[in-house]
Amino acid sequence: MRWLLVFPLIITFTPAASAQRPQIVRTVRSAIASGDxxxxxxxxxxxxxxxSGYLEALSWMARGSLxxxxxxxxxxxxxxxxxxxxxxxxxxxxxxxxxxxxxLGASIEVQAQVLDARGQRIEAVAFLQDxxxxxxxxxxxxxxxxxxxxxxxxxxxxxxxxTHEHLGAAPPAxxxxxxxxxxxxxxxxxxxxxxxxxxILARIRKEIPESKLAILAPTQTYGYVEGxxxxxxxxxxxxxxxxxxxxxxxxxxxxxxxxxxxxxxWGSSTTPTLVLIDESGVVRLYHPGKMTYEELMAALTR
Numbered sequence: 001m002r003w004l005l006v007f008p009l010i011i012t013f014t015p016a017a018s019a020q021r022p023q024i025v026r027t028v029r030s031a032i033a034s035g036d037x038x039x040x041x042x043x044x045x046x047x048x049x050x051x052s053g054y055l056e057a058l059s060w061m062a063r064g065s066l067x068x069x070x071x072x073x074x075x076x077x078x079x080x081x082x083x084x085x086x087x088x089x090x091x092x093x094x095x096x097x098x099x100x101x102x103x104l105g106a107s108i109e110v111q112a113q114v115l116d117a118r119g120q121r122i123e124a125v126a127f128l129q130d131x132x133x134x135x136x137x138x139x140x141x142x143x144x145x146x147x148x149x150x151x152x153x154x155x156x157x158x159x160x161x162x163t164h165e166h167l168g169a170a171p172p173a174x175x176x177x178x179x180x181x182x183x184x185x186x187x188x189x190x191x192x193x194x195x196x197x198x199x200i201l202a203r204i205r206k207e208i209p210e211s212k213l214a215i216l217a218p219t220q221t222y223g224y225v226e227g228x229x230x231x232x233x234x235x236x237x238x239x240x241x242x243x244x245x246x247x248x249x250x251x252x253x254x255x256x257x258x259x260x261x262x263x264x265x266w267g268s269s270t271t272p273t274l275v276l277i278d279e280s281g282v283v284r285l286y287h288p289g290k291m292t293y294e295e296l297m298a299a300l301t302r
Contacts, residue, residue, distance in 0.1 A: 022053030022099065025060065032064035040064070052099035055085050059106035071114050078110035094138045105140040109147050116151050125152050146267030146288060153286045158182075158277045159266060161218065162259040167241050171255035174281065177214045181300065184275040185217045185254075186268040189225075189236075189243040193290045194272045200293045202250040208300065210253040217248060218268075220260045276300065 020026075024047045031040035040061060047054050062077035085104045094100050108131050115124035128148040135141055161184070163171040174182065185201060187194035205215060225231045225239040237258065244256060262268070266275065270288035276299050278284050285299045 022056065024053050024057045025099075028057040028060050032060060035068075037061070037064065037068075050084070052088065052097045052103070055081060055088065055103035056099040056106075058084070059103040059110075062110040063106055066110050066113060071117055074110050075114045078107045078114070082107035082111070094135070094140070101139045104135075105143040108140070108144055112147050112151070121151055142264045142267055142269040144267075145264060146269050146273075149267045149286050150288070153283050156283055157281055158275075158283050161216070161257060161266075162262050163255075163257045165258045167219075167237075167244055167256040167258060169255050171216050171257045172214065174277065177277075178281050179279055180212050180214060181279060182214045182216065182277040183296075183300070184266070184273075184277070185215065186263065186266065186271060186273040186275075187217055187219050187248070188222065188271040189219065189240045190222070191271040195247045197272050197274075197290050198248050198251065200291070200296065201248075201254075202252070203293060204296060204300070205252045205254075207297075213300065215251060215254045216257065217244075217251070217254050218257045218259065218262045218266075219244075220258060220263050 021029075024043060027043045028040045031037070031043065040057075044054065044057055044061065047057070058077060059081045062074050062081055065071075065074035065077055081103055085100060085107065088100065089104075092100075094104065108128070112124045112128050115121070115127065125148065128144055128151075132141065132144045132148060135144060158174055161171075161174050163173060183201075183204075185194075185197065187197070201215060205213070219240060221233055221236045221240070223230060223236070225236055231239065240258070248254065248256075266273065268288070272290055274285065274287045274291055274296070275283060276285035284302070291299075
């Protein structure tokens with residue numbers, strides 16, 4: 001259950017998506033962070049109109065309750081968020097408003113985590129699979145896939161990895177790496193935690209040779225470069241190459257697939273995401289968020 005205890009605290013926004021959230025969201029998050037759930041609830045009750053910002057704030061009540069291990073409350077808030085969001089979606093598309101996918105995605109995430117925490121993993125997997133089909137063509141696909149992987153991917157064969165487009169040397173196909181361990185490091189050009197992970201991976205590479213451990217660093221484009229300035233794909237690829245050379249080139253032998261589909265299929269809505277695949281091609285670790293040297297080495301040397 002480790003992911004239940006820590007994952008709700010790992011909320012990643014790209015610079016473009018982290019444009020200032022509605023005031024009601026900031027108020028509720030602040031109150032939850034200080035442990036004052038009553039204040040957060042009062043702010044939600046007083047908020048008018050019951051708009052998309054209200055729904056996003058309500059979803060934070062679900063996440064906050066889950067983080068506090070108040071499962072019944074978390075589930076109730078998640079169900080309420082989902083019900084009211086679906087009602088609002090009768091007149092608009094999910095991705096018409098940034099608050100709507102955040103609210104719905106969080107409600108699905110919390111409902112699944114509560115089911116899993118109650119020992120209903122089969123039900124949680126079925127719920128997430130249904131939601132994945134329903135929202136496949138929307139922005140929350142990756143988030144739902146992440147939650148599905150968190151409770152069901154470890155112990156299963158690794159999904160395919162698209163290596164068609166890449167920076168530098170061509171990445172090997174995952175199937176060709178059987179016989180040695182493989183570490184996938186999903187990163188984004190804007191991600192500070194990813195940059196902080198780089199020296200740890202460089203140290204691990206010096207201690208574990210490429211003959212025993214392959215390191216692949218999938219990334220993707222986001223439509224912008226430094227400062228959130230919009231950029232054509234070719235310009236962003238050039239920018240990503242510069243970021244890689246500055247922060248990640250010391251990871252010897254690393255290869256860099258570039259694919260938006262990889263992030264969707266692997267559920268990498270949190271960066272970094274680290275995945276360890278064993279010598280037989282089976283996933284042994286799926287971890288959204290950064291890891292310490294000690295944590296990674298423990299996983300690699302099991």
